[in-house]
Amino acid sequence: MSRLPSKWNVWSISLLALLVIGIFYHVIQRPLSFIIPIVVLGGIFLLYKYPPSFIRGNSSQQGRTYVKQSRTAASRTKPKKPRSKTVPFRVIEGGKEDDDLPKYH
Known part of the structure; x- marks a missing residue:
């Protein structure tokens, strides 16, 4: 007995099979109609993942490196603020008078 999820019924399986057959037939008949969208979407993905420097917008900081200050150096440069009292x-x-319940529980 196969263990298919409960949402996979006969209609879902037959629709999925027809969809796969249709896509396979379409790729065989006109392969260029699938190659162009794949190339375009791949290019968009690559530009999103690795954007060029003029798109990133950090042209003002070219050549500069960010140096992180250590805690001791940061504490020396900033004056200490007094902490608020605890x-x-x-x-x-409250304004509600209720004699039935004890005040502390």
Whole structure:
């Protein structure tokens, strides 16, 4: 017994088989109609993955390298700001009077 997913019924399998046959027949009859879109989409993908330098927009920083400062160097250059005080949580009493429930639980 084959273990097909529940959404694969007879109609889905027959539609998929006809689709594969149609694509195969179309590739045999007119191969150029599939090669051109594949080349165009491949070119778009390559330009997206590896954009040229004039598209990237970093022409102003050509030749410059970014040097990351270490923590000690960064702490020496910046003055230390005083940290804010830690304030304990305050309980704000509500206006609802309910005698049935205890105030603390």
